[in-house]
Amino acid sequence: DAKTTQPNSMESNEEEPVHLPCNHSTISGTDYIHWYRQLPSQGPEYVIHGLTSNVNNRMASLAIAEDRKSSTLILHRATLRDAAVYYCILRDSPEYGNKLVFGAGTILRVKS
Amino acid sequence: EAQVTQNPRYLITVTGKKLTVTCSQNMNHEYMSWYRQDPGLGLRQIYYSMNVEVTDKGDVPEGYKVSRKEKRNFPLILESPSPNQTSLYFCASSLDSSVPEAFFGQGTRLTVV
Numbered sequence: 521d522a523k524t525t526q527p528n529s530m531e532s533n534e535e536e537p538v539h540l541p542c543n544h545s546t547i548s549g550t551d552y553i554h555w556y557r558q559l560p561s562q563g564p565e566y567v568i569h570g571l572t573s574n575v576n577n578r579m580a581s582l583a584i585a586e587d588r589k590s591s592t593l594i595l596h597r598a599t600l601r602d603a604a605v606y607y608c609i610l611r612d613s614p615e616y617g618n619k620l621v622f623g624a625g626t627i628l629r630v631k632s
Numbered sequence: 633e634a635q636v637t638q639n640p641r642y643l644i645t646v647t648g649k650k651l652t653v654t655c656s657q658n659m660n661h662e663y664m665s666w667y668r669q670d671p672g673l674g675l676r677q678i679y680y681s682m683n684v685e686v687t688d689k690g691d692v693p694e695g696y697k698v699s700r701k702e703k704r705n706f707p708l709i710l711e712s713p714s715p716n717q718t719s720l721y722f723c724a725s726s727l728d729s730s731v732p733e734a735f736f737g738q739g740t741r742l743t744v745v
Contacts (some may be wrong), residue, residue: 563736622675
C-alpha cells in the first residue's frame with residue numbers, strides 16, 4: 521500500500537478555515553485519495569474522496585495537486601464538532617477488497 | 633436511520649472463554665469488514681466479506697473467525713480469546729467493494745484478562 525504522511529496535529533480557531541495537508545509521493549495511477557475522520561469515542565466517518573480533480577461535498581473540499589503527490593482537505597468553517605483525528609488514505613483498485621489502511625492521522629484541535 | 637450496529641459496546645472477559653461480537657447493518661450493503669484499533673498501530677483489517685457466504689482474511693486474522701450467513705449480519709468470533717486481543721473493534725460496511733464510502737459502527741471495547 522502506498523504511504524501517506526500527515527502532520528501529527530494541527531490547531532484551528534472556530535469559524536476559520538482549516539487546511540489539512542497530506543503527502544503521498546508514491547501514489548500510483550489507480551490510487552484514490554480518501555479522507556476519513558474519527559471523532560472522540562466514535563468509529564471513523566467518511567469525509568470525501570477523489571482521484572485527480574478537486575472535489576466538494578457538504579462536509580469539505582479536497583484539493584489534489586496536479587502531480588497527485590499531495591492533497592489538502594479543506595474545512596471551510598471549523599466548528600468545535602470538527603475536532604477529530606483526520607486520516608488521509610490511499611485505496612487500491614476495488615478488487616483488492618476495499619481495504620482501508622489507516623495511518624496515524626492528524627489530530628485537529630478547534631479552539632473557541 | 634442508516635447505521636451499523638455493534639454489540640456489545642464494552643466487554644471484559646477471561647482468557648479462553650469463547651465470545652462473539654455481533655455486527656448488523658440496515659443498508660443492504662454487500663461488503664462488510666472488521667477492524668481492530670490499537671494505540672500506535674492504527675486500524676487494521678481483520679476479515680472482510682464481499683457478499684453472503686464469501687469471506688476472506690485481512691491483515692491480522694489470527695485468532696478470529698467470521699461468518700456471513702445473511703447479508704445484514706457479520707459476527708466476529710473469538711474462539712479462545714487471549715490478552716493480546718484486547719483492543720477496540722470496529723465493524724464497517726459499504727454498498728459493495730467498489731464504493732469508497734464505508735460506514736463504521738460505534739466500536740466494541742474488548743478487554744481479555
